[in-house]
Amino acid sequence: MDKIWGQAREELQKIVGADSFATWIEPLRLTGVSEGTAVIACPTRFLSDWVSRHYSDEILKVLDRIEGPVHRLSFETRSQTSRQVTAANSEPKRPAPRVATAAAAEEELTAPLDQRFTFDNFVVGKPNELAHAAARRVAEGGPVTFNPLFLYGGVGLGKTHLMHAIAREIQARQPEAKVLYLSAEQFMYRFVQALRDRTVMDFKELFRTVSVLMVDDVQFIAGKDSTQEEFFHTFNTLVDQGKQIVISADRAPGEIKDMEERIKSRLQCGLVVDLHPTDYELRLGILQSKTDSFRLQYPGLQLAPGVLEFLAHRITSNVRVLEGALQRLFAFASLMGREITLDMTQECLADILRANDRKVSIEEIQRKVAEHYNIRLADMIGPKRVRTVARPRQIAMYLAKQMTSRSLPEIGRRFGGRDHTTIMHGVRKIEELRSADRSLAEDIDLLRRLLEA
Numbered sequence: 001m002d003k004i005w006g007q008a009r010e011e012l013q014k015i016v017g018a019d020s021f022a023t024w025i026e027p028l029r030l031t032g033v034s035e036g037t038a039v040i041a042c043p044t045r046f047l048s049d050w051v052s053r054h055y056s057d058e059i060l061k062v063l064d065r066i067e068g069p070v071h072r073l074s075f076e077t078r079s080q081t082s083r084q085v086t087a088a089n090s091e092p093k094r095p096a097p098r099v100a101t102a103a104a105a106e107e108e109l110t111a112p113l114d115q116r117f118t119f120d121n122f123v124v125g126k127p128n129e130l131a132h133a134a135a136r137r138v139a140e141g142g143p144v145t146f147n148p149l150f151l152y153g154g155v156g157l158g159k160t161h162l163m164h165a166i167a168r169e170i171q172a173r174q175p176e177a178k179v180l181y182l183s184a185e186q187f188m189y190r191f192v193q194a195l196r197d198r199t200v201m202d203f204k205e206l207f208r209t210v211s212v213l214m215v216d217d218v219q220f221i222a223g224k225d226s227t228q229e230e231f232f233h234t235f236n237t238l239v240d241q242g243k244q245i246v247i248s249a250d251r252a253p254g255e256i257k258d259m260e261e262r263i264k265s266r267l268q269c270g271l272v273v274d275l276h277p278t279d280y281e282l283r284l285g286i287l288q289s290k291t292d293s294f295r296l297q298y299p300g301l302q303l304a305p306g307v308l309e310f311l312a313h314r315i316t317s318n319v320r321v322l323e324g325a326l327q328r329l330f331a332f333a334s335l336m337g338r339e340i341t342l343d344m345t346q347e348c349l350a351d352i353l354r355a356n357d358r359k360v361s362i363e364e365i366q367r368k369v370a371e372h373y374n375i376r377l378a379d380m381i382g383p384k385r386v387r388t389v390a391r392p393r394q395i396a397m398y399l400a401k402q403m404t405s406r407s408l409p410e411i412g413r414r415f416g417g418r419d420h421t422t423i424m425h426g427v428r429k430i431e432e433l434r435s436a437d438r439s440l441a442e443d444i445d446l447l448r449r450l451l452e453a
């Protein structure tokens with residue numbers, strides 16, 4: 001069974017994506033297949049409900065392909081108290097009314113925490129230091145100083161990572177504390193289910209007995225009136241009882257449209273902190289930290305100097321994209337059995353690099369470098385070979401290769417019709433010098449920053 005499930009997991013990861021896979025599919029196990037029914041063990045009822053509603057088609061298709069006819073999924077939760085069956089092309093069965101104990105029900109409610117999202121793995125830099133410090137403070141427990149802690153920021157900047165890290169840390173420090181972590185979407189889903197099953201009182205009771213409530217992506221309930229109402233009451237009760245609440249969203253409370261004013265104002269009562277877009281240093285730090293873990297996964301892979309710096313400069317959209325790019329690069333290099341070089345990086349990540357292209361032109365680069373080294377712009381394209389001119393020219397070639405998506409022959413044309421091998425030589429020369437000559441490396445960083453500004 002493990003072999004079949006191993007294969008199925010690989011396929012499912014490709015279909016649903018790494019994040020959803022880690023959250024929803026990773027905790028599942030296939031325990032048997034008989035007469036067209038695959039039995040899947042699931043740690044909580046909440047997870048099995050969610051998976052059967054959102055991923056049963058994908059799981060059925062994959063198992064059917066690998067294992068032969070599979071028409072139905074049967075989910076077994078750890079307690080074995082219930083079995084939920086989902087058939088292909090049919091609506092999921094309505095779960096039977098529950099008479100679970102409070103502890104079991106709570107376990108069902110809490111969304112699974114991603115093992116990778118810990119404080120240790122979170123790289124701190126200027127843009128996220130305040131959010132990180134606040135998250136740490138909440139995770140340490142002790143008297144509640146700000147309630148709620150409201151974390152917000154753009155896509156993929158680490159909100160969920162910090163939320164999971166807080167939840168894990170509190171659980172580790174105070175095993176008796178009831179930490180309830182879930183997304184606002186899951187909150188709504190459970191609330192609607194409670195309405196349908198007429199178990200709203202249980203739902204209320206459950207939420208109101210937790211020690212720490214953490215709700216991710218709260219903007220999701222904007223415009224969902226009855227869910228907002230319920231959320232508001234839960235929120236107030238917990239705050240009144242001095243229980244810690246942690247909320248995340250993709251924007252500041254005041255900017256969430258279709259959210260009731262009273263909720264917005266409640267959300268702003270504690271500490272509101274912003275995860276700012278990453279800067280170069282933070283991106284480089286994250287890449288270095290991820291590279292350390294990839295090195296364990298792909299032992300023996302060589303990484304040429306300058307590749308991480310190149311990625312940190314060129315991929316500025318968000319950390320998820322940055323991570324994905326690095327992952328692809330390591331997987332590609334390991335398949336090819338080759339060192340990760342700048343050329344390979346550009347080839348393998350062409351699509352991501354294009355999407356992140358900051359559109360610095362070669363002319364701008366030449367102008368800035370000429371200004372910086374106090375040489376004439378005409379010398380950038382001219383034939384002079386004295387070092388005081390040739391070195392800045394090579395630096396400009398290097399920056400053109402790193403900061404634009406132009407090919408070597410194209411760059412050559414902009415440098416007075418030079419051959420692509422001359423450009424390649426220039427780029428290599430600067431790569432070598434960069435690692436040996438600190439002041440040159442600093443000069444290049446400064447130039448790059450000026451060009452990015």
Ligand SMILES: Nc1ncnc2c1ncn2[C@@H]1O[C@H](COP(=O)(O)OP(=O)(O)OP(=O)(O)O)[C@@H](O)[C@H]1O
Pocket residue numbers: 116117121122123124128153154155156157158159160161162217250286319320323
């Ligand atoms: N400072 C950081 N250090 C290490 N990894 C980070 C950091 N910031 C983000 N990441 C990683 O980037 C990825 C995206 O982060 P996360 O899911 O927390 O983003 P988010 O802000 O919740 O995004 P969304 O708005 O899409 O929900 C995760 O894999 C996370 O581990």
